[in-house]
Amino acid sequence: xxxxxxxxxxxxxxxxxxxEPELRNGETYLARTRFRLRVGDVVVLRHPDRxxxxxxxxxxxxxxxxxxxxxxxxxxxxxxxxxGVVAPGLVVARILTxxxxxxx
Numbered sequence: 231x232x233x234x235x236x237x238x239x240x241x242x243x244x245x246x247x248x249x250e251p252e253l254r255n256g257e258t259y260l261a262r263t264r265f266r267l268r269v270g271d272v273v274v275l276r277h278p279d280r281x282x283x284x285x286x287x288x289x290x291x292x293x294x295x296x297x298x299x300x301x302x303x304x305x306x307x308x309x310x311x312x313x314g315v316v317a318p319g320l321v322v323a324r325i326l327t328x329x330x331x332x333x334x
Contacts, residue, residue: 238264240323242274242286248301248308249286258330261323267297274323275299278313286325287316297321 242259253259253272261274269289277283287299287309296315301307310316 238262239326241329242323242325244286247303247306249288250303250306252302253286253325253328254334257328260326260329262326263323265324267318267321267324272325273299273321274325275316276320276322277308278316278320281320284322 240261240263242261244253244255244257244259246255249272265271267273267289269291271289272286273289274284274286277285285308287301287307290298290300290310292298293315296317298310299316300309300311304311
């Protein structure tokens, strides 16, 4: 995720297969840094065990202490099944729409 936030928006480039087939490796997305969260949202978050690492996951459910998150591709995803519930403060943006490529 780029640090250049303009009016509450930023861009996110997907690296890896954890969110395939919906979000694919190499695609770029527009994300909102001021947001309300709902189950089903795809978000950018700081990995609970490696805070310097940003990762993209889907909000599956809200639990005591935060959010249960999962990748859409369970065979290629490190998510709440490994690291547990994610504190709300670790969610940094909500994915809005794909910017590139324009068409698949």
